[in-house]
Structure formats: C-alpha cells, structure tokens
Amino acid sequence: MMPMEEYIVYFLILTVDIFIFYILMCLFNRYAYKLAAVQERAGQSHSLPGKQHINFNGAHKIGQRQCSQPQKRLIGFSNGQKGRHCQYCSQQKQLINPQGAHKKTKSAYHTLANKITFSKYEMKQYTMIAENTVRKLITQMKKEILSGDLIIDSDFIRAGSSFEGLKVKPDIEFDFLIPLSPPELYRFHFSSKTHGIPAMFCLVPILELQARSIYQKPVDFKKKFCSDWHLQSLAVRRWFQSLADRAVRSLPEISLEVRFSEKGPARTMKIRKSGIPEISVDLVPAIYVCGIYLVAKTYGGITECQHPLKDKLWRMSFSVQEKKILENISSHLPINACHQKTLQIVKHLKQSTPPLQWSANLSSYHLKTVWLHMLQKKSLYDWQHEKLDQRVLELIDNLVRNLRSKILPHFFIGNKHLLLRGKDVPKHVLQYENECNLFSDMHPSTLKQVCMQLEHLKYNLDNTVGKLCASI
Known part of the structure; x- marks a missing residue:
C-alpha cells in the first residue's frame, strides 16, 4: 500500500487536472457562443458547433446539438412564394431569406445617401471660397452704382440646398439673394390682386414719396427700371448683369477665376481655382416687399408669349x-x-x-x-x-x-x-x-x-x- 502522502499528491494532481479541464471547457463554450453570434448575423449559423441560441421569429431556442437532419416545414412569404425551411435554424434552402434581403436593401439606401452627400469639411471649404468671392464682387458692385440706379442695401442672403443640407453630389452650387432697394424718393409695393396675374407672381407698383425740388438733379430711375409706374423685372435683371460684369473687370484678383452666364433670374458665376472642382454661384437680384422677397424671374408659363404683363411680373421667393x-x-x-x-x-x-x-x-x-x-x-x-x-x-x-x-x-x-x-x-x-x-x-x-x-x-x-x- 502507498503511503498516505502519495495519496494526497495523486489527489491534488487529479483535482488540478479536473480544474484545468473545466476552465478549458468554459473558454471553448464562450468562444462557441461568440462564433455562433457572428455567423448568425451573417446568415450562416446552420453548421456552427457547440451550444447556441438561435432566435427564429422570437420563438425557438436549441441546446448543444445542431440539427444535422433538420425538420422541414413550409413557410409563407409576402410575395406568395413558399419554400422549405429548417424549423430551428435560420438558413433557408433554395430561396433567399427575405428578412436578410430587406436588411441589405436598407443598408444600400444609407450607403447611397452617404456617397452623394458632401462632407462637412468639403462644404465648409467650398462655402468659404464662394462667400469670399461674392463678398468682393458685391463690394465692387456697390462702387459701380450710378445715380438713379437701384441700391444694394445689405449683405447677401444665403439660400438654397447647400445651406439647407440638401445638396447632392457632384455639382457644387450656391445660391445668394442680393437685396435691392429703390432710390431715396421711391418705395416698392406689393400687388397680387390684379386680374390675370399667375400664381406665385405679383406686380411691384412704384410710389414716389414727394415731388422733387428744383434744386435736386433729375433722377432717371423711372426711365431705367419702370413702366407705367411698375418695376420691370426684365430691366432689373439686365441692369444687374451689366453691373456684375463691370465689377469683375475692375477686380483683377478674381477676374481670371470668374466667368459669368445667365440662368433664369440669376447671374451665374463660375469660380475656377486650381486644386478644386468648379464652383457655381447663382446671384439672384431680389427686393423685399411687405415681408417677402421677390426675385426677377420672368414668367415662363404656357401663356408666356401672350401674357401682357410678363416683363413686369416678379416671382415670390x-x-x-x-x-x-x-x-x-x-x-x-x-x-x-x-x-x-x-x-x-x-x-x-x-x-x-x-x-x-x-x-x-x-x-x-x-x-x-x-x-x-x-x-x-x-x-x-x-x-x-x-x-x-x-x-x-x-x-x-x-x-x-x-x-x-x-x-x-x-x-x-x-x-x-x-x-x-x-x-x-x-x-x-x-x-x-x-x-x-x-x-x-x-x-x-x-x-x-x-x-x-x-x-x-x-x-x-x-x-x-x-x-x-x-x-x-
């Protein structure tokens, strides 16, 4: 018979072996749980070893054994199709899991939205370039204004999708309203009640505040911009475009980077700088009347050619x-x-x-x-x-x-x-x-x-x- 000391040694060794084996089994099961969760999300949980809990419509859970011979049952789809499906697993044979397909489709919407949206860094960079150029241009335009012209009476107003977080790639575009006011002796009014004015449009009657004294120089504001005491949108657009052209020619620091084109009521300015894409800026002449801005957009409806007021119509913005x-x-x-x-x-x-x-x-x-x-x-x-x-x-x-x-x-x-x-x-x-x-x-x-x-x-x-x- 072995001495008592040897029994104790053998017992301790056996205890340690059992403890180590228990630790290894716990680690293995923990690894199996994590692997099962990962593959379940990937839709591949059918062949995982070890214990797992697979939720099928929130109804079933299974233990250690995987279903090597899965029970078959018919399930229905929203499009009327039927297919064979394992009762416990989420893997479907021959037909794609509609829930998985829906998740892939939903992720495509978010991926597409991220791809077509400018980053905050990009938009900040382009906005800074556009605003600096416009600010220089507007400052020079104010210097070019002649007696009897309309007055640029404030800074530009940021408008449009780029400032609303709605801009879509690839075009880089900005909209700025340029507020205009009449000379000192005149005021604008708002009129949309005249018969035949299309929806969203109005007329802008001109009111002369007082008679000009004999000491004041004649002002040709009415001759330049008015017809029958109404402000002409077409005349304002042409004047604004000419004023912008003169201002650019007087600014050599931006004249090589800027070119103009006409787009609706706007004077469109294309800014080209090395290292960045072309930036398009719409400068829209606008007047503020009775709480709303009106832009010099000529009426373009189906009766445009025959409309008697088309050159006097202003569009509400x-x-x-x-x-x-x-x-x-x-x-x-x-x-x-x-x-x-x-x-x-x-x-x-x-x-x-x-x-x-x-x-x-x-x-x-x-x-x-x-x-x-x-x-x-x-x-x-x-x-x-x-x-x-x-x-x-x-x-x-x-x-x-x-x-x-x-x-x-x-x-x-x-x-x-x-x-x-x-x-x-x-x-x-x-x-x-x-x-x-x-x-x-x-x-x-x-x-x-x-x-x-x-x-x-x-x-x-x-x-x-x-x-x-x-x-x-």
Missing part, C-alpha cells in the same frame, strides 16, 4: 421661410434623422435617371414641395435613421398621387394648415382663399407619362437604389 422651417423641424427630430437623406436620394434618382419625362419635367422644387408637405404631416418618430427606405418610397408614392390628381399644392400659398402661419410668412402672401397648383402649367398628357414612369420606378426602387449604390 420663400427660400428664407423654407430655411427657417427646416431649422425649426431639424431641432426637434431624432438624432441622425433621415429627413434630409430622403430628399437627397430622390433628387439623385432624378439626376441619374436617363432623360425620361419625369426627370425632365419635374423640377427639384416639385420634389422639395412634396417633401415639405411630408415633414409637416409626419410625426417626428417617422424620421428615425432606420426608416430611410420607407420615407424614400413614401415620397415617391406621394408624388405619384399628386400626379394622378394633377394637383400639387404650394407649401405656403393657400396652405391653411401651415404651422408657422403668420409668424414667418405674411398673411396677405399666404392668400388663404387661393390655392396654388404647381402642376397647373403642365399638359395633362405630360403628367400622365410622368406618373407612369414614376410608378415603374417605385416598383423597382430597391433594385435601382442597389445599382446606383454599386455604380458610385
């Missing part, structure tokens, strides 16, 4: 009000909300689609108007980060409904449910009794073709977003 509304709404939305990305994706779809009827005939303002109505009606919860794909589909679906009814109400004019009514938009401008239809100048056959093409896009939206995401 709600850029300032839109920016305030978006700032107010954004301050209450969830962190990393998807509202901006929703509109950006639809705008990118318009830019990336071949020149079909819908992309050619619908403007970015049409898309933005539908989006603003959604912002007003939807709850804050509906704009959570993970709901991006739902909101993009809903935006297109709402646009289709507007096309079917041939009516797209303006967000401000006639909007009786506007939350900020009377605060940032004057009541006389909202014109409660007269709704403004943004589709009124589009031919019914065009609206029908646009609607059909958007319906096709809606039913193939996931596939289209996936392709665009892969192509960038």
Whole structure:
C-alpha cells in the first residue's frame, strides 16, 4: 500500500487536472457562443458547433446539438412564394431569406445617401471660397452704382440646398439673394390682386414719396427700371448683369477665376481655382416687399408669349421661410434623422435617371414641395435613421398621387394648415382663399407619362437604389 502522502499528491494532481479541464471547457463554450453570434448575423449559423441560441421569429431556442437532419416545414412569404425551411435554424434552402434581403436593401439606401452627400469639411471649404468671392464682387458692385440706379442695401442672403443640407453630389452650387432697394424718393409695393396675374407672381407698383425740388438733379430711375409706374423685372435683371460684369473687370484678383452666364433670374458665376472642382454661384437680384422677397424671374408659363404683363411680373421667393422651417423641424427630430437623406436620394434618382419625362419635367422644387408637405404631416418618430427606405418610397408614392390628381399644392400659398402661419410668412402672401397648383402649367398628357414612369420606378426602387449604390 502507498503511503498516505502519495495519496494526497495523486489527489491534488487529479483535482488540478479536473480544474484545468473545466476552465478549458468554459473558454471553448464562450468562444462557441461568440462564433455562433457572428455567423448568425451573417446568415450562416446552420453548421456552427457547440451550444447556441438561435432566435427564429422570437420563438425557438436549441441546446448543444445542431440539427444535422433538420425538420422541414413550409413557410409563407409576402410575395406568395413558399419554400422549405429548417424549423430551428435560420438558413433557408433554395430561396433567399427575405428578412436578410430587406436588411441589405436598407443598408444600400444609407450607403447611397452617404456617397452623394458632401462632407462637412468639403462644404465648409467650398462655402468659404464662394462667400469670399461674392463678398468682393458685391463690394465692387456697390462702387459701380450710378445715380438713379437701384441700391444694394445689405449683405447677401444665403439660400438654397447647400445651406439647407440638401445638396447632392457632384455639382457644387450656391445660391445668394442680393437685396435691392429703390432710390431715396421711391418705395416698392406689393400687388397680387390684379386680374390675370399667375400664381406665385405679383406686380411691384412704384410710389414716389414727394415731388422733387428744383434744386435736386433729375433722377432717371423711372426711365431705367419702370413702366407705367411698375418695376420691370426684365430691366432689373439686365441692369444687374451689366453691373456684375463691370465689377469683375475692375477686380483683377478674381477676374481670371470668374466667368459669368445667365440662368433664369440669376447671374451665374463660375469660380475656377486650381486644386478644386468648379464652383457655381447663382446671384439672384431680389427686393423685399411687405415681408417677402421677390426675385426677377420672368414668367415662363404656357401663356408666356401672350401674357401682357410678363416683363413686369416678379416671382415670390420663400427660400428664407423654407430655411427657417427646416431649422425649426431639424431641432426637434431624432438624432441622425433621415429627413434630409430622403430628399437627397430622390433628387439623385432624378439626376441619374436617363432623360425620361419625369426627370425632365419635374423640377427639384416639385420634389422639395412634396417633401415639405411630408415633414409637416409626419410625426417626428417617422424620421428615425432606420426608416430611410420607407420615407424614400413614401415620397415617391406621394408624388405619384399628386400626379394622378394633377394637383400639387404650394407649401405656403393657400396652405391653411401651415404651422408657422403668420409668424414667418405674411398673411396677405399666404392668400388663404387661393390655392396654388404647381402642376397647373403642365399638359395633362405630360403628367400622365410622368406618373407612369414614376410608378415603374417605385416598383423597382430597391433594385435601382442597389445599382446606383454599386455604380458610385
């Protein structure tokens, strides 16, 4: 018989071996748990060794043994298809897991939105260049103003998608309103009640405050800019463009970097600097009358050629009000909300689609108007980060409904449910009794073709977003 000391030694050795074996088994099981979780997320949990808990619609859990001979049962899909599925595993044979496909599609929306959005660093760099150039130009334009001209009475006003966080790559564009006021003896007024004025447009009557004394030099303001005591939008545009051209010629430090072109009511300035892409800046002459800015945009409706007032019409601009509304709404939305990305994706779809009827005939303002109505009606919860794909589909679906009814109400004019009514938009401008239809100048056959093409896009939206995401 062995001495008692040897028994004790053997017992201690055996105890240590058992303890070590137990530790190794715990580590192995812990590793198996982590591996199972990783592969479950990847949709490959069917062949994992060891113990795991696989949740199938929140109903089933299994233990150590994997189902090497899985029981088969039929499951239904939203599209009516059926396939064989393991009762306990999440792996499906022959048919793709619809939940997994949906997750991949949702991630494609966010990936696309990130690819088409300028980073804060990029936008800050481009904004600084644009604003510095515009500031130099405006300063020189004030020096070039002659007696009897309109007056540039304040700094420029930032407007448009680049300052609202809605700009889409690749174009780098900025919009600046340039406020103008009349000479000292004159005042502007607002008139939209005259018969035959199209929606969103108005006339600007001129009021002379007092008779000129015999000691004052004659001012040819009325001769330059007015017709029948109304401010002419076309005359103001031509004067503004000529003034900008003169100012650039007087600034050798920017004259080599800048070239001008005409775009609607704006004088478009292209800035070219080495090392950065071309920056496009729209300088829009505007006047402030009765609480709203009016821009010198000539009427371009279907009756333009015959319209007797077309050179006197001024278009209402709600850029300032839109920016305030978006700032107010954004301050209450969830962190990393998807509202901006929703509109950006639809705008990118318009830019990336071949020149079909819908992309050619619908403007970015049409898309933005539908989006603003959604912002007003939807709850804050509906704009959570993970709901991006739902909101993009809903935006297109709402646009289709507007096309079917041939009516797209303006967000401000006639909007009786506007939350900020009377605060940032004057009541006389909202014109409660007269709704403004943004589709009124589009031919019914065009609206029908646009609607059909958007319906096709809606039913193939996931596939289209996936392709665009892969192509960038």
